Amino acid sequence: MNTTEPTRQLIRPCTLVYAVLMLLTLVTWGIGRAGLSGLGVSLLVLAFAMLKGQLIGDWFMGLRGVRGIWRWVVVIWLLIPGGLISLAFILSYRG
Amino acid sequence: MMSNNMETSAAAPVGVQPATRPAYPPGDLAIWIFILAELLVFAVFFAAYAFTRMNHVELFNEYQATLNRDAALINTLALLTSSYFVMRGVVAAREGNNALCARWIWAAVAMGVVFVVVKSTEYAHHLGAGVSLSTNDFYMFYLSLTFFHFMHVILGMVILAAVAVKARSGGYSVEDHTGVETGASYWHMVDLLWLILFPLVYVMR
Amino acid sequence: MQYKSQAVAKPYFIAAIGLFVGQILFGLILGLQYVIGDFMFPEIPFNVARMVHTNLLIVWLLFGFMGAAYYLVPEEAERELVSPGLALLMFWVFLVAGALTILGYLLVPYSGLAELTRNELLPTMGREFLEQPTITKLGIVVVALAFVFNIGLTILKGRKTVVSLVLLIGLVGLAVFFLFSFYNPDNLVKDKYYWWWVVHLWVEGVWELILGSILAFVLIKTTGVDREVIEKWLYVIIAMTLITGIIGTGHHFYWIGAPEYWQWWGSIFSALEPIPFFMMTVFAFNMVNRRRRNHPNKAAILWALGTAVMAFLGAGVWGFLHTLSPVNYYTHGTQITAAHGHMAFYGAYVMIVLTMISYAMPMLRGREAANSNRSQVLEMWSFWLMTVSIVFITLFLTGAGILQVYLQRFSADPLPFMVVQDKIALFYWMREVAGLVFLIGLLTYVASFFVGSREPEATVAVAEKA
Numbered sequence: 001m002n003t004t005e006p007t008r009q010l011i012r013p014c015t016l017v018y019a020v021l022m023l024l025t026l027v028t029w030g031i032g033r034a035g036l037s038g039l040g041v042s043l044l045v046l047a048f049a050m051l052k053g054q055l056i057g058d059w060f061m062g063l064r065g066v067r068g069i070w071r072w073v074v075v076i077w078l079l080i081p082g083g084l085i086s087l088a089f090i091l092s093y094r095g
Numbered sequence: 096m097m098s099n100n101m102e103t104s105a106a107a108p109v110g111v112q113p114a115t116r117p118a119y120p121p122g123d124l125a126i127w128i129f130i131l132a133e134l135l136v137f138a139v140f141f142a143a144y145a146f147t148r149m150n151h152v153e154l155f156n157e158y159q160a161t162l163n164r165d166a167a168l169i170n171t172l173a174l175l176t177s178s179y180f181v182m183r184g185v186v187a188a189r190e191g192n193n194a195l196c197a198r199w200i201w202a203a204v205a206m207g208v209v210f211v212v213v214k215s216t217e218y219a220h221h222l223g224a225g226v227s228l229s230t231n232d233f234y235m236f237y238l239s240l241t242f243f244h245f246m247h248v249i250l251g252m253v254i255l256a257a258v259a260v261k262a263r264s265g266g267y268s269v270e271d272h273t274g275v276e277t278g279a280s281y282w283h284m285v286d287l288l289w290l291i292l293f294p295l296v297y298v299m300r
Numbered sequence: 301m302q303y304k305s306q307a308v309a310k311p312y313f314i315a316a317i318g319l320f321v322g323q324i325l326f327g328l329i330l331g332l333q334y335v336i337g338d339f340m341f342p343e344i345p346f347n348v349a350r351m352v353h354t355n356l357l358i359v360w361l362l363f364g365f366m367g368a369a370y371y372l373v374p375e376e377a378e379r380e381l382v383s384p385g386l387a388l389l390m391f392w393v394f395l396v397a398g399a400l401t402i403l404g405y406l407l408v409p410y411s412g413l414a415e416l417t418r419n420e421l422l423p424t425m426g427r428e429f430l431e432q433p434t435i436t437k438l439g440i441v442v443v444a445l446a447f448v449f450n451i452g453l454t455i456l457k458g459r460k461t462v463v464s465l466v467l468l469i470g471l472v473g474l475a476v477f478f479l480f481s482f483y484n485p486d487n488l489v490k491d492k493y494y495w496w497w498v499v500h501l502w503v504e505g506v507w508e509l510i511l512g513s514i515l516a517f518v519l520i521k522t523t524g525v526d527r528e529v530i531e532k533w534l535y536v537i538i539a540m541t542l543i544t545g546i547i548g549t550g551h552h553f554y555w556i557g558a559p560e561y562w563q564w565w566g567s568i569f570s571a572l573e574p575i576p577f578f579m580m581t582v583f584a585f586n587m588v589n590r591r592r593r594n595h596p597n598k599a600a601i602l603w604a605l606g607t608a609v610m611a612f613l614g615a616g617v618w619g620f621l622h623t624l625s626p627v628n629y630y631t632h633g634t635q636i637t638a639a640h641g642h643m644a645f646y647g648a649y650v651m652i653v654l655t656m657i658s659y660a661m662p663m664l665r666g667r668e669a670a671n672s673n674r675s676q677v678l679e680m681w682s683f684w685l686m687t688v689s690i691v692f693i694t695l696f697l698t699g700a701g702i703l704q705v706y707l708q709r710f711s712a713d714p715l716p717f718m719v720v721q722d723k724i725a726l727f728y729w730m731r732e733v734a735g736l737v738f739l740i741g742l743l744t745y746v747a748s749f750f751v752g753s754r755e756p757e758a759t760v761a762v763a764e765k766a
Contacts, residue, residue: 037156037300045298046294049290049295060182061120061121061279062120068118088142092148
């Protein structure tokens with residue numbers, strides 16, 4: 001299916017998104033390298049990952065320009081493993 | 096119903112600007128059904144990792160430290176960069192620039208090669224150290240998850256290469272470039288999965 | 301019928317139905333032996349009845365698949381079969397070999413059959429579903445090779461469609477994985493491990509490709525929906541089937557001594573095996589709803605839709621019930637497995653073969669497109685009788701299984717196997733009654749071939765009034 005928006009205009013925001021993705025990745029890696037651990041840190045790292053996934057879905061996969069249920073398909077998916085992983089980590093820090 | 100689109104996925108007529116945004120994502124709807132199924136498999140796998148870890152926190156933390164986080168960083172950057180290249184390739188195809196599209200897609204494949212090489216050296220290191228699926232639960236998950244993903248990277252590269260070859264021979268046009276978007280969607284999914292896998296297996300503790 | 305050589309499908313279909321009747325008769329004997337242990341003993345002991353029941357099933361399904369392929373491939377390839385003569389010859393070879401094997405089971409003690417057929421030269425006997433004497437297995441290989449050669453060459457020389465290529469992959473896979481029945485290692489773990497490469501990779505792997513392509517073919521013919529649409533669905537469905545089904549083999553490796561990671565691999569991948577079956581259901585109903593024409597063969601469409609639903613329920617839902625390793629720890633080898641086996645085999649493979657027979661047989665018998673209205677009505681009655689009774693068989697066995705798991709394995713003081721069997725006898729009786737209804741349905745089905753054959757063919761208008 002062809003998108004309707006002028007495609008040239010996609011490049012600039014996508015480049016910005018790419019920079020954000022690279023930056024968040026470096027931060028995640030830095031957290032690991034610094035040996036940080038704990039529930040708060042883990043959930044923060046996970047939140048970064050979900051944000052990154054959402055950016056990929058919206059901008060690179062182009063779901064931002066879609067209406068209806070497909071618009072949210074990546075976001076909904078992210079919530080499933082994201083929620084379960086969070087739950088498991090919260091429980092493991094409780095127990 | 097989804098099948099409506101499966102019949103006509105090739106195209107809204109060009110030049111006609113629909114009043115509303117499209118109801119279906121870019122690319123062939125069949126690939127999206129496939130992507131959904133794949134995402135589901137990995138979601139189950141990720142959750143299984145997290146809940147097994149819950150019962151073996153110390154074991155998981157101990158062996159997570161044996162992984163090469165720097166290699167994982169390189170691989171994450173490689174996949175993100177390749178996704179960006181693929182996006183540029185899609186834009187080129189939409190403008191009818193087949194040659195440019197092919198160049199971007201090949202560049203993305205090259206990033207895939209980087210991933211495969213780095214990941215292979217990681218595997219060589221672990222296998223050389225005598226690690227196997229039966230060593231312990233952590234390595235079982237690490238090897239299963241990353242290898243299953245690794246196979247997807249290879250499949251994605253094959254798909255991208257096919258797209259690039261077709262683009263090189265002028266196979267796409269402003270009117271019809273569904274094939275590029277189909278391959279691109281699959282590749283972005285491979286990237287998306289790694290974005291969860293990387294922090295989960297390499298960083299979170 | 302567009303090509304003369306399609307006619308070779310007819311004897312295959314007739315043999316399939318004949319053996320089907322035999323399978324059900326032995327099923328009834330077997331079902332009664334669950335509650336009357338010495339019924340027909342010593343003429344037909346339980347183990348023999350079971351062997352005949354399962355072996356007949358496999359053999360008649362293979363006859364059905366071959367017949368379906370011989371009918372489907374010329375039409376898809378748009379040319380005659382390379383060698384109709386070879387197909388007919390192989391029909392007789394397979395039928396005679398199959399009949400002799402069954403007679404061997406019935407007339408000679410199994411160990412005697414092993415001696416008689418010189419099993420010691422290449423021992424392959426004695427394993428569930430693969431009980432056939434080695435010489436029969438070799439015969440099956442010859443038949444399969446000749447069949448794949450005939451079909452494959454026809455496809456390669458003619459028009460290549462997705463439907464026929466998927467079918468060919470399925471048939472080649474069927475032949476290749478059967479070769480593992482000749483591998484019979486001393487190590488019991490390895491023995492079981494590779495035994496599943498035949499059994500599982502057949503029914504949850506390559507057979508599903510055969511199922512998918514036959515279903516796609518019948519839907520293309522009866523709905524008139526564009527081939528491209530149907531092919532795209534077929535691609536997605538078989539990709540999911542292979543991803544989940546191949547690694548899903550792991551759900552058989554939980555307790556046989558295979559490495560522990562199979563607990564995870566098996567659970568995760570096989571838990572997703574219902575997905576392709578669900579897609580198939582959505583697919584079939586979608587195509588029929590979007591049909592471009594009304595086909596006069598209502599019965600065939602009913603079978604096609606029935607396949608899609610029952611395969612999802614039997615293979616998908618009832619498979620999922622006991623596929624996760626923590627659940628299977630309790631349910632392994634109980635009547636839950638039998639419940640799943642009955643509905644999955646009926647829903648997926650019996651029904652797809654009957655779908656193809658229902659679609660093709662009228663043409664093979666000289667009709668334009670469909671049987672007379674009266675014949676179709678009777679056939680649809682048989683559809684409902686058999687389908688409803690298999691649902692009840694499955695439910696009764698599930699009930700028996702749940703009770704068995706609880707009493708024998710889960711409760712605070714578990715009871716011995718035979719004591720539990722006595723306690724669940726009521727379910728076995730009800731299953732037997734449902735089995736009798738199934739037989740009535742099957743006889744109705746056979747009768748539908750002899751009813752109304754002099755009456756005019758059903759037309760769309762008439763069929764719709766009915």
